[in-house]
Amino acid sequence: MFLKSIRGFFSNDLSIDLGTANTLIYVRGKGIVLNEPSVVAIRKDGDTINAKSIRAVGTEAKRMLGRTPGHITAIRPLKDGVIADFTVTEKMLQYFIHQVHGNAVFKPSPRVLVCVPCGSTQVERRAIRESAMGAGARTVHLIEEPMAAAIGAGMPVSDARGSMVLDIGGGTTEVAVISLNGIVYSDSVRIGGDRFDEAIINYVRRNYGTLIGDATAERIKHELGCAYPGNEVNEIEVRGRNLAEGIPRSFTLNSNEILEALQEPLTGIVDAVKNALEKTPPELGSDVAERGMVLTGGGALLRDLDRLLMEETGLPVIVAEDPLTCVARGGGRYLEMVDEYGSDILTVE
Amino acid sequence: MSEPQNQDVRISAGEQLKHLREQKNFSVQDIASRLNLEARIIEAIEQNDFEKLSAATYARGYLRSYAKILGADPDTIISSYNDSAPEPPEIIPEVKHATQTNSSDKPVKAFTYLITLTLVILLVAWWQSNFIVDNMNNLLVKQDTVDEAENTYALSYPIQIVEHPTSPFYRDVEAQEVNSAETAPDLETENDLNESPTTVEDENAEEDSYPINVTSDNVGPDALVLRLSNDSWIEVFDALDNKVYVNLAREGQILSLRGSAPFDLVIGAADGVSVEFNGEKFDTAPFTDAGIARFTLDQ
Numbered sequence: 001m002f003l004k005s006i007r008g009f010f011s012n013d014l015s016i017d018l019g020t021a022n023t024l025i026y027v028r029g030k031g032i033v034l035n036e037p038s039v040v041a042i043r044k045d046g047d048t049i050n051a052k053s054i055r056a057v058g059t060e061a062k063r064m065l066g067r068t069p070g071h072i073t074a075i076r077p078l079k080d081g082v083i084a085d086f087t088v089t090e091k092m093l094q095y096f097i098h099q100v101h102g103n104a105v106f107k108p109s110p111r112v113l114v115c116v117p118c119g120s121t122q123v124e125r126r127a128i129r130e131s132a133m134g135a136g137a138r139t140v141h142l143i144e145e146p147m148a149a150a151i152g153a154g155m156p157v158s159d160a161r162g163s164m165v166l167d168i169g170g171g172t173t174e175v176a177v178i179s180l181n182g183i184v185y186s187d188s189v190r191i192g193g194d195r196f197d198e199a200i201i202n203y204v205r206r207n208y209g210t211l212i213g214d215a216t217a218e219r220i221k222h223e224l225g226c227a228y229p230g231n232e233v234n235e236i237e238v239r240g241r242n243l244a245e246g247i248p249r250s251f252t253l254n255s256n257e258i259l260e261a262l263q264e265p266l267t268g269i270v271d272a273v274k275n276a277l278e279k280t281p282p283e284l285g286s287d288v289a290e291r292g293m294v295l296t297g298g299g300a301l302l303r304d305l306d307r308l309l310m311e312e313t314g315l316p317v318i319v320a321e322d323p324l325t326c327v328a329r330g331g332g333r334y335l336e337m338v339d340e341y342g343s344d345i346l347t348v349e
Numbered sequence: 350m351s352e353p354q355n356q357d358v359r360i361s362a363g364e365q366l367k368h369l370r371e372q373k374n375f376s377v378q379d380i381a382s383r384l385n386l387e388a389r390i391i392e393a394i395e396q397n398d399f400e401k402l403s404a405a406t407y408a409r410g411y412l413r414s415y416a417k418i419l420g421a422d423p424d425t426i427i428s429s430y431n432d433s434a435p436e437p438p439e440i441i442p443e444v445k446h447a448t449q450t451n452s453s454d455k456p457v458k459a460f461t462y463l464i465t466l467t468l469v470i471l472l473v474a475w476w477q478s479n480f481i482v483d484n485m486n487n488l489l490v491k492q493d494t495v496d497e498a499e500n501t502y503a504l505s506y507p508i509q510i511v512e513h514p515t516s517p518f519y520r521d522v523e524a525q526e527v528n529s530a531e532t533a534p535d536l537e538t539e540n541d542l543n544e545s546p547t548t549v550e551d552e553n554a555e556e557d558s559y560p561i562n563v564t565s566d567n568v569g570p571d572a573l574v575l576r577l578s579n580d581s582w583i584e585v586f587d588a589l590d591n592k593v594y595v596n597l598a599r600e601g602q603i604l605s606l607r608g609s610a611p612f613d614l615v616i617g618a619a620d621g622v623s624v625e626f627n628g629e630k631f632d633t634a635p636f637t638d639a640g641i642a643r644f645t646l647d648q
Contacts, residue, residue: 154406159401290387291407306414316385318410341455 015331021170026332081172093135121190146176152330153320162284168299203261212240228304292316569608582617
């Protein structure tokens with residue numbers, strides 16, 4: 001314990017956005033220092049079951065997704081915003097924390113703040129806390145993702161006015177109404193960027209009889225994905241394995257098809273927002289109606305998503321600056337606040 | 350924050366948007382309904398009155414959406430807004446807690462480094478002093494051997510005093526000198542054999558059935574004479590903590606000792622011993638406790 005606190009002198013405080021798709025680390029005073037996919041490639045050594053070693057983490061591991069030989073498995077240890085594989089998550093965090101420090105002499109022992117989905121259960125939170133501890137953290141603070149997102153987006157969370165934030169991550173979408181440093185209403189639906197990819201894969205299989213991988217689906221989403229019919233129609237050439245012939249074939253997709261493919265997950269998100277508005281106390285609802293809701297997270301980058309929500313809800317919708325890093329930055333600011341005022345400034349846990 | 354490059358960019362964000370809106374023949378109301386915002390907010394934006402909007406985040410968002418509707422590049426609008434943007438809102442905690450000192454605070458960190466540094470310096474200093482003392486001791490040992498060599502020379506010089514047993518009284522200095530001149534060669538050889546005064550005594554005792562009265566050893570500027578009227582344990586150390594005399598002295602003995610003052614003395618049976626220091630009598634009574642006298646003799 002004492003040794004840990006000594007090592008803590010040589011470590012920085014970290015705010016970690018442990019996302020399903022990407023892990024971001026914000027270091028106090030340095031900003032976002034790490035933004036890597038939450039993917040770990042594991043190599044099996046020998047015949048025994050436990051002989052496993054980490055082959056790659058992050059971007060390198062993501063390149064291996066779906067392209068690995070038998071003895072390597074590339075896995076995403078988080079699913080739907082929570083830990084699916086405890087030990088691998090721990091290893092991944094350890095790797096990232098070490099990478100951020102780059103100090104070979106002392107094993108880093110930082111204070112760590114991890115963002116958790118607001119819908120996560122006690123068991124899931126505990127798993128996140130323990131894995132951060134296992135990765136060498138001195139102390140672990142947990143903060144709910146929408147709160148961190150709102151702080152990171154620069155919303156006036158301390159005001160006695162309702163602020164609504166919609167954080168669309170890789171695995172979950174969180175919607176929350178915040179007032180006076182606390183969450184008034186929050187909901188989490190397990191729809192996110194991954195579900196968009198899945199929807200695209202399913203659509204392509206259904207309509208083109210062709211199988212495409214996760215990475216291809218993600219590329220399609222980034223280039224063509226949109227949430228609202230626009231004036232221009234873009235096209236993209238993709239290759240996949242034709243199910244009938246069993247041979248890779250190339251074909252063309254356009255943005256309208258992708259819009260159709262994304263309908264199902266988008267409806268889920270819109271429903272969650274409508275549900276939240278329905279359950280928001282009227283006074284706060286009127287604040288939200290006046291100022292609008294703020295979109296954060298990678299999903300906010302989906303083209304015209306704000307337009308869709310504006311049309312569906314009749315409220316102003318704005319996209320935060322740099323939505324991908326909002327949560328990590330917000331967590332970082334929260335850590336600074338903890339230093340200044342003590343750990344119970346916000347309602348966490 | 351990009352530097353404005355031409356005339357168009359230099360005009361404020363609100364004016365740019367208003368200009369574009371008028372070009373496209375939209376009314377404020379049209380824009381307001383498309384953005385689901387109140388018309389007064391659109392007007393406030395066009396007049397660059399961002400104070401009316403609650404936070405910079407919202408202002409930026411409105412500008413971005415507004416620009417998108419008009420088909421303008423949101424980034425140029427935002428960058429011209431950023432020049433005048435207010436700071437992001439402070440998060441005011443519900444309760445102000447007393448600031449807690451943390452291990453990562455700068456002063457605490459600095460203090461820790463200071464303590465560590467001090468400890469290291471002390472450690473180095475300690476090690477070095479130990480090292481020096483060791484070296485000094487080695488040197489001193491060498492010095493001692495040199496001194497011994499000198500002693501042999503010094504002893505041939507008639508400072509050493511040898512008294513003869515029969516007379517219990519003090520004789521005058523001249524007589525002593527004569528005596529010492531006679532016995533000096535003896536003493537010299539004895540000293541070469543062994544520097545301990547006890548051996549001197551023992552050898553003398555063999556020659557003579559009486560307890561030998563006179564013993565002297567070290568060289569030094571100060572003279573100490575102890576006369577014993579009964580047996581007593583005597584310990585004498587000189588200024589450098591060298592043993593001058595540590596032994597049991599017999600009744601009737603007269604110890605003539607030399608060395609450099611101050612002397613540390615312990616006399617086992619003080620009432621039977623008279624002390625004379627540099628020719629002056631010294632009273633041991635005030636330093637005597639339960640018959641044992643412990644004192645330091647100095648000029």
